[in-house]
Amino acid sequence: MLIKLYFKLKEQMHEKMFLGVTADMSVKAAFEKILRNYSSYIVNNQANFLLMEQFLDSPFIQKTCKDQNGGVFKPMYPLFERGIKEGLFKDSETNLLVTYSCLPFVQMGKEYINGEYEFTPDNIDKMIQMSWDAIKA
Numbered sequence: 001m002l003i004k005l006y007f008k009l010k011e012q013m014h015e016k017m018f019l020g021v022t023a024d025m026s027v028k029a030a031f032e033k034i035l036r037n038y039s040s041y042i043v044n045n046q047a048n049f050l051l052m053e054q055f056l057d058s059p060f061i062q063k064t065c066k067d068q069n070g071g072v073f074k075p076m077y078p079l080f081e082r083g084i085k086e087g088l089f090k091d092s093e094t095n096l097l098v099t100y101s102c103l104p105f106v107q108m109g110k111e112y113i114n115g116e117y118e119f120t121p122d123n124i125d126k127m128i129q130m131s132w133d134a135i136k137a
Contacts, residue, residue: 006055009048014075016041027083028132034076035105035128039119042109049109073098080135089135101131 017037021030042049056072080097083089089097104127111117 002055002060006052009052009055010072012048013041013045013052013072016045018075027079027086027088030079031083031101031132032128034079035102035131036124038102038105039109039124039127042105042112043119046113050113053106053110071095071098073102076102083135087137090137092135097135100134104131 017034019037021033025033052072076098077094080089080094084091108117108127112119
């Protein structure tokens with residue numbers, strides 16, 4: 001039952017993250033849209049976000065779902081691979097690029113929920129730019 005809940009929450013999160021993202025968007029526009037959507041998901045789904053974080057830290061989920069899991073940010077890999085191919089991103093491992101650009105949003109989401117950070121439009125803009133700068137070629 002826990003595994004089903006994990007996959008359901010993950011699916012819901014992915015739907016929110018990719019809302020409005022189309023195949024014909026530029027890499028940068030899609031990157032920004034996904035991270036804005038993810039920030040919105042955190043703000044509007046705090047309990048689910050925290051539950052997902054607990055699942056992801058759980059050895060049970062990591063071991064049981066290893067083959068099916070693929071990571072929370074796995075659906076972003078094709079976009080990042082396109083960014084590498086187009087010379088927009090550093091020529092590095094996709095996993096490393098995704099980690100460097102997305103995990104700061106996870107950390108800041110936790111700080112937001114703890115009342116230590118505000119997801120204002122200006123702060124989100126800064127975070128997206130910093131994430132982009134961290135991986136751009």
